[in-house]
Amino acid sequence: MSEKSRIDEIKDELELLDINPTIFARKEIHSLPEVLSENEKIVYLIEGRNKLSNHHLILVATERRLIFVDKEFMYGLKVEDFSYDKVSSIQYEKSLMLASIDIHISDNILEIDNVGKYYAELFCEKVRDFMARPTQYFQNTSETTTLDQLEQLGRMKESGVLTEEEFAAQKKKLLEKL
Numbered sequence: 480m481s482e483k484s485r486i487d488e489i490k491d492e493l494e495l496l497d498i499n500p501t502i503f504a505r506k507e508i509h510s511l512p513e514v515l516s517e518n519e520k521i522v523y524l525i526e527g528r529n530k531l532s533n534h535h536l537i538l539v540a541t542e543r544r545l546i547f548v549d550k551e552f553m554y555g556l557k558v559e560d561f562s563y564d565k566v567s568s569i570q571y572e573k574s575l576m577l578a579s580i581d582i583h584i585s586d587n588i589l590e591i592d593n594v595g596k597y598y599a600e601l602f603c604e605k606v607r608d609f610m611a612r613p614t615q616y617f618q619n620t621s622e623t624t625t626l627d628q629l630e631q632l633g634r635m636k637e638s639g640v641l642t643e644e645e646f647a648a649q650k651k652k653l654l655e656k657l
Contacts, residue, residue, distance in 0.1 A: 485512040496522075496524075498523070507536060507550045513556070514539075516627030519627065522541055523602050525594050526538075529590070529591060530591065530592055534554075543562070543627070545563065546560040547589070555639070563610050565585065566583065566584055566610055569581070569582045569603050573599070576596065577593055580594055582606075625654075632646055
């Protein structure tokens, strides 16, 4: 599948979900074909600012994982993803016009602000739905997920996000899980 058709599919998915990202999310949206596995579907997407770096980013909830995508001109593409069973809690706080989201993963708290307050609530609900799924759900999809993760690693190596050494180390970790 060509990258152009994949970006068109992604835009169609967003339209069906009634998600209309701003112009500020354009770079991150166009990076999604590199990040998502071929059959991975978006459940919800929001945009905001990372409180620590003050970078604009998008948070993507798929049926498999939670993904942070930050594409900055000077810093390149930064992608962090977490399986739902690693997320211990997600919460939002509304102000007059905007909201912030705190996501607790292991010992880290990822703080995102400048999120539309209505979208923050919906996003948190979608993520909580996946967090509530039994662990067996994720184990049943692990074979496909491992293959998808290997494909993603390959794309990240090809695009220069990962060095050959980083790619080999991550690939080894994934294959050891099988």
